[in-house]
Amino acid sequence: MIINHPLLGPRDAAEFVVLGDACLIDRPDGMNSASEEMHDYAYVRDNPAGEHRELWYHEQGDRSWLVVTRSTLTHDVIKVELARDVARARGRSR
Amino acid sequence: MTQAMRIDGGMVDRSRTLSFSWNGRWMTGYHGDTLASALLANGERLVGRSFKYHRPRGIFTSGSEEPNALVQLREGAAQEPNTRATTIELFEGLNATSQNHRGTLAFDLMAANDLLSPFLSAGFYYKTFMWPKAFWEKLYEPLIRASAGLGRLPMQPDPDVYDHGFLHCDLLVIGAGPAGLSAALAAARSGLRVILADEDFVPGGRLNAETHEVDEQSGADWAAAVTAELAGNGNVRLMTRTTVYGAFDHGIYGALERRTDHLADAEDRPRQVLWRIYSRRALLAAGATERSIAFGNNDRPGIMLAGAVRAYVNRFGVAPGRNIAVFTNNDDGLRTAEDLSGKGIGISAVVDTRQGNTVVDTIGRGGIRAIRLGDGRRVEADCLAVSGGWSPNVHLTCHHRGRPVWNADVVGFVPGGELPPGMSVAGAANGTMSLAAAIREGHGAAVGIAEDLGAERPPGTPAKAADESFAAAPFWQVTGLRKRAWVDLQNDVTTKDIRQSHQEGFRSVEHLKRYTTLGMATDQGRTANVLGLALMAESAGKSIEETGTTIFRPPYTPVAIGAFAGRARGKHFRPHRLTPSHKWAEENGADFMEAGMWLRAQWFKRPGEKGWRDSVDREASRVRKSVGICDVTTLGKIDIQGRDAAEFLNRVYANAFLKLPIGKVRYGLMLREDGICYDDGTTARLSESHFVMTTTTANAVLVFRNLEFARQCLWPDLDVHLISTTDGWAQFAVAGPNSRALLSKVVDDLDLSNDAFPFMACAECSVFGGTPARLFRISFSGELAYEIAVPARYGDSMIRALMKAGEEFDAVPYGTEALGVLRIEKGHVAGNEITGQTTARMLGLGGMLSRSKDAIGLKLSGREAMNEDDGMRLAGFRPVDRSVILTAGAHFLNPGDPADMAHDQGWMTSVAYSPELGTSVGLGFLKRGTDRIGETIRAYSPVRDQDVLVEVCSPHHVDPDGVRQRG
Known part of the structure; x- marks a missing residue:
């Protein structure tokens, strides 16, 4: 499997560690959210047959966290973004 | 013996005679022979025993699809079981023995199983051995274990070396037969970077086994000429003896290259190389595999696929018999008779099912002597060439779950469904069965790929050849037999087993496979599967299309575990990390233990100490009474800098960090988001924007990964940067009442008095007159204690200098055991307590959890059940x-x-x-x-x-x- 790193180009998947669903970016603020919301964040994941946005970490590389959009059916990699850019686009900042 | 069956012609080098040993007898063959062709040249027909019934078996094919001729190759630790005689290149001194028999090959005691065959049919192991229950463990299982399996392992470590390698190309051509050669040539001429891989040691595929002409020369000569051109092209990597065994994601292919298997002495070079090939496009030109017909006693030595007979005659210059009969359902099989008469070999009968003729039985226990025809006639024959048609080698097209489809014209399954992205198929593998068409298709595929990849159009046109007839009429089995007829030779599956599977309700192809074990042997049923499916279709009264097929997984042919391991074996499987004081510790009687990948001293034995407890008790006591020194470099160290570093720490630790003063250290507790503790450590503040964190040895990698996650994914605009400095600093704990006195001799110009440098103080300083250092007053033992860090390159000098400075206090080095004793005495928690299942409150650390901030895990740590x-x-x-x-x-x-x-x-x-x-x-x-x-x-x-x-x-x-x- 090959991941096309936005900064470093195509890299073998063996250089990466996968974490799972990219919804982990959307962490609720612990001071201003219900426990249920944090519970869902910690435990609840979709398990789609098809397109899935995943967090991959380039541990044997530049240590970028990436959001890889991948088909769980064909293993096609559809899009690769820096997780930092995705997080900012989703309104995360400081 | 004198190679009595050797005839003129072929591609063997008669000037290079090679001696080899078969079951202890010495024979000769020629360079260019396989073990199989050399055995046939010497008239050896019986080469093995079948898996279940121990039936006598001979060489059945001339390639990697061989189901019968599995042998033990080489001797001692290098001995390899289940090696196919048809793919072993002959070398001087080769030593092979037959396998799967008790007693001699000719008189196998286990052949009694053949008489018991009525009780050993499909699924017998599901039905028998069921009772009495107590017999299972004591009787049945030992019996089954003793008789199971084929060859025997040497039970010694593999002495050979295996390598891994990585290759990149524009086009990977799999198979160097007519289609593959034609494609590789066109692609190379268009300037593409090409890898051409073939499992054989001579490129050409069937061209070497047939008498076809290409471009007005013999097919073999044309193949040699093309190979020579490719070998001279710098863009082409020609890989013979290389099996592409699997198609993986994103154009990656696995290939096994056999580097020294054909040599008498590898001279320490790697035996095999497991390649990972990154390709932009791949062209599968793997050809086709011939299959048999089911008729009575169709498994005797001397019964051989027709294409294999032609390969032995044409390529190897060996006659598989002197009086050969041919049994076929297609024109390709008929060509065998032409080739044989061209060589002056006797033909006793040509039986073509399309004329209503059949072979119903064969005679000759240790090897075929005669055949019985459908009309009752007996015809003498010492070899029977059988052709039931050809099955395209679609295996790699299935590796992403593509399902082959039935093509009635070629009477075989051809690639269907979605191919692995980037793969195309040409030649017989694609169901393009005639020579000229295969060459054209290979060429055309390469031209299309070149255009696709933006390369120039190659000059030239495809080589010219004739389109021979491959007309075939489906014919699977001779019906109304009283004798057993084999379908899968390697797993001993007969037509009766397939009928029985149908009768007992195992009717889907997947059930058929698992119930009868059809196609589940080491050859994956390459000569058997299609025949088995066709028989199931007949039993069910369905078409083959409706019945469908099972699909294939990697590997195409078996790959040794050693090749997958490569160099990663023994101590290289999991290399050790050594601490900066390792050499000194070795010199001082240390006993080491593994902590993650690290080797750490667990105690230092002194003369007179009888067991580990003596050493550990002494070390722990000396720390409490005077001073001890322990290498704690293995703890994870993370350098954290930035204007928002304090804010960042405050969000990843469960306790407060925002107001940690400069020059102070604080114990910190980390939670997972679910509120469970997962790591602890200390973090020191060296300046307003500079912190140094330590983690446990085991979690150093995980903590760093999680911190990067928090930094990049959760709070991307915090000004904070991380770097792992675990290997950058050598760090030593100096613990005990005399630690201050010892360090006062070591540290330059730093007041270590309790007022100036109290508990949990830290400072950047220097030691021994200028060596940079960091000093932390932290204690895991509960004693007055410090940790001192110096750049790792000074680590060895530092331990020696510290021990020397400590001589006047009788300082001791202490290991991880004494470290453990001291922390248990003190009641500090460690990995035994922070197990990933425990909460801060359980650990007695509940008071540390901040209620006035948000940090990872804090919210869910407040859940009722955890409190x-x-x-x-x-x-x-x-x-x-x-x-x-x-x-x-x-x-x-x-x-x-x-x-x-x-x-x-x-x-x-x-x-x-x-x-x-x-x-x-x-x-x-x-x-x-x-x-x-x-x-x-x-x-x-x-x-x-x-x-x-x-x-x-x-x-x-x-x-x-x-x-x-x-x-």
């Missing part, structure tokens, strides 16, 4: 009988309660012998443990057969008020 007042709490334990040695893992019970989980009160996590207290001490989790100090309970360990009374006490066995570490 029950009668939950487990950390406590200390001592045996009532002070001479008892406690057991970690023991469970606590109230006295008088039965020993079951319903009455469980908790468990012991850590124990040690405390030289300070002269008794065994423990830590553990006990229900409401904090409130039960002074109680006496049972510590019960059925595993260690121990049941003792223990007294509950504070986990801080030594210096509970922390006076010493603050002194």
